[in-house]
Amino acid sequence: MSTANIILMIAASVAVTFFLRILPFFAFSGDRKMPEWLDRLGQALPPAIMAVLIVYCLKDVPYDLKNAAVPKLLGVAATVISYRFKHNSLISLVSGTAVYMLMIRLI
Amino acid sequence: MTGININNIRIGFVRAFPIFFSYVFIGMAYGITMAESGFSWYWSMLISLFVYTGAYQFVLISFLAGGVPILTLIMTALLMNSRQSFYGLTFLKDFNAMGKRRLFMIHSLTDEIYAIDCTLVGMPDEQRRDIMFWLALFGWLFWNLGTLLGGLTGQLLPFNFEGIDFCMTALFVTIFLDQWERIKDHRPAAAGLAVGSICLLLFGPSSFMLPALIIVSLMLLIFDRYKGRAAQNADKKEDRH
Numbered sequence: 001m002s003t004a005n006i007i008l009m010i011a012a013s014v015a016v017t018f019f020l021r022i023l024p025f026f027a028f029s030g031d032r033k034m035p036e037w038l039d040r041l042g043q044a045l046p047p048a049i050m051a052v053l054i055v056y057c058l059k060d061v062p063y064d065l066k067n068a069a070v071p072k073l074l075g076v077a078a079t080v081i082s083y084r085f086k087h088n089s090l091i092s093l094v095s096g097t098a099v100y101m102l103m104i105r106l107i
Numbered sequence: 108m109t110g111i112n113i114n115n116i117r118i119g120f121v122r123a124f125p126i127f128f129s130y131v132f133i134g135m136a137y138g139i140t141m142a143e144s145g146f147s148w149y150w151s152m153l154i155s156l157f158v159y160t161g162a163y164q165f166v167l168i169s170f171l172a173g174g175v176p177i178l179t180l181i182m183t184a185l186l187m188n189s190r191q192s193f194y195g196l197t198f199l200k201d202f203n204a205m206g207k208r209r210l211f212m213i214h215s216l217t218d219e220i221y222a223i224d225c226t227l228v229g230m231p232d233e234q235r236r237d238i239m240f241w242l243a244l245f246g247w248l249f250w251n252l253g254t255l256l257g258g259l260t261g262q263l264l265p266f267n268f269e270g271i272d273f274c275m276t277a278l279f280v281t282i283f284l285d286q287w288e289r290i291k292d293h294r295p296a297a298a299g300l301a302v303g304s305i306c307l308l309l310f311g312p313s314s315f316m317l318p319a320l321i322i323v324s325l326m327l328l329i330f331d332r333y334k335g336r337a338a339q340n341a342d343k344k345e346d347r348h
Contacts, residue, residue, distance in 0.1 A: 016184035017158050017184060022195070024195035045196060046295075052299045053222070057276035058276070059312035083284050089285070100270050
């Protein structure tokens with residue numbers, strides 16, 4: 001792989017990634033005002049996106065019982081239970097991650 | 108934006124801290140994998156600074172090492188990162204009001220930064236935007252610190268950190284629970300879980316994100332329309348009285 005080729009591949013990756021991130025800003029900047037329905041959609045999206053991101057993190061659960069489903073579901077359970085009791089996200093992060101890291105070593 | 112507010116920097120750091128370990132260690136894993144594929148630390152840094160997307164950067168390693176038609180690379184980047192187009196929708200007004208910081212805010216809007224930005228509530232817009240900038244900057248620095256360490260030290264990790272990336276899952280779960288308690292309308296959250304799971308089973312793990320996000324957005328628009336019409340009907344009833 002030549003240096004020029006590497007640079008071309010990196011440049012294309014930068015361009016595509018930044019394009020996707022700036023896309024919604026392109027559509028509604030300057031003279032074009034953002035329609036109200038889109039503003040309301042943007043405000044309603046966070047919980048929906050968070051839910052889809054959780055599914056994304058657990059995407060291998062239905063396909064791999066031993067290595068993914070058991071440790072990940074136990075890790076999520078630890079996160080949820082500690083959050084219910086302590087209401088502190090840092091404590092929940094640590095306990096969930098600790099349970100998961102322990103499980104992948106034990107199972 | 109008037110100067111530098113130390114208190115906001117401190118809050119930004121505290122808010123970004125939950126992703127410190129995952130960003131540093133996954134960044135390290137990235138730097139190490141790049142080094143193992145024969146790429147020096149400055150290539151890894153260049154990519155982490157300017158591409159700055161977790162999963163796609165790992166796929167890019169194999170493209171760089173093995174070579175791939177540029178169109179394939181572009182299509183892969185488009186499909187893997189298309190979800191990021193949705194994140195800006197929540198912060199259009201905020202980022203557009205941020206002047207010189209605007210482009211950096213757009214560039215640095217990853218899954219995790221989006222999630223943390225959503226937790227900033229109950230403060231004046233100007234302070235919230237200032238904190239959003241600092242926590243985005245810290246997240247970007249964590250990722251690049253990890254990349255640099257990984258690229259320079261190779262496999263000198265003192266401890267097996269396998270599984271540390273679960274903090275991201277735990278982070279999304281805690282934010283989801285927090286939003287569930289804070290936001291009365293549970294339909295977006297429930298729709299996200301249901302549509303996400305169904306799309307995962309229908310489209311498979313590597314390509315379900317985009318259809319899931321499109322379908323969920325359409326559902327939210329339908330909910331919104333229905334709510335709007337219900338409110339209008341309520342108004343009409345009031346008028347009649």
